[in-house]
Amino acid sequence: MSSLLIGIAGGTASGKTTLAKILKDSFQDKVTILKHDYYYYDRSHFKVADHKINFDHPDSFETDLLIKQLKELKIGKAIERPVYSYKTNERLDKTKKVKPAPIIIVEGILLFHYEKLKELFDLKIYVDTDADIRLLRRISRDIKERDRTFESVKSQYLRTVKPMHQKYVEPSKYQADIIIPHGGLNEIANDLIIKKIKDHLRQI
Ligand SMILES: Nc1ncnc2c1ncn2[C@@H]1O[C@H](COP(=O)(O)OP(=O)(O)O)[C@@H](O)[C@H]1O
Numbered sequence: 001m002s003s004l005l006i007g008i009a010g011g012t013a014s015g016k017t018t019l020a021k022i023l024k025d026s027f028q029d030k031v032t033i034l035k036h037d038y039y040y041y042d043r044s045h046f047k048v049a050d051h052k053i054n055f056d057h058p059d060s061f062e063t064d065l066l067i068k069q070l071k072e073l074k075i076g077k078a079i080e081r082p083v084y085s086y087k088t089n090e091r092l093d094k095t096k097k098v099k100p101a102p103i104i105i106v107e108g109i110l111l112f113h114y115e116k117l118k119e120l121f122d123l124k125i126y127v128d129t130d131a132d133i134r135l136l137r138r139i140s141r142d143i144k145e146r147d148r149t150f151e152s153v154k155s156q157y158l159r160t161v162k163p164m165h166q167k168y169v170e171p172s173k174y175q176a177d178i179i180i181p182h183g184g185l186n187e188i189a190n191d192l193i194i195k196k197i198k199d200h201l202r203q204i
């Protein structure tokens, strides 16, 4: 089986997960989703409030492991992916089995920054959403789902998230095959991607 590898990149809270879920809902068990975030190095010895961690720098991820595991999935082998907690900044002591599928979606802010990762994707999508909208979404999400306070989201955003976005994430946009404006629920763009996936499934 030759899997179609789709990379979904874009700034924090741009709508990457939302798009990946829409594709999963459309194609169910034909789709496997991986997040680059699963491959964050363990930083449980720090607290976000310590102001010492930069989660938005390319060196924060074990990208070589993601590349290795994607190559395995692509040739039909199951993998044991890392499990990560945003609440404790921890790579947990367990792994999760991921089975190969005809469509493999990877999402993450920096996917197109790394040459060796970028070249694995058959389709590169960048979800482009204005920074003010992303910041508002991030504040709500991080407080609700990632155990953060408004003050911690604000200082992390100004200290690392925004500068790293400008330095690494935004420039990687031009590596994409498709740039989706107003990310998340852009129906026309989503329909085009669904059509591309249907074409692939017809060929295998
Ligand atoms: N088009 C949209 N309109 C309103 N809220 C959205 C939209 N797309 C995403 N969201 C919300 O914004 C937050 C971040 O979206 P998400 O898809 O998780 O972004 P990402 O994976 O890029 O960080 C989530 O709470 C999600 O429900």
Ligand SMILES: Nc1ccn([C@@H]2O[C@H](COP(=O)(O)O)[C@@H](O)[C@H]2O)c(=O)n1
Binding pocket: 011, 012, 013, 016, 037, 040, 055, 056, 085, 086, 087, 088, 089, 090, 108, 109, 161
């Ligand atoms: N322990 C962590 C790990 C990551 N982050 C932030 O997550 C963002 C990436 O995830 P998205 O779903 O928003 O794409 C990234 O901007 C990191 O700052 C974190 O806060 N804590």
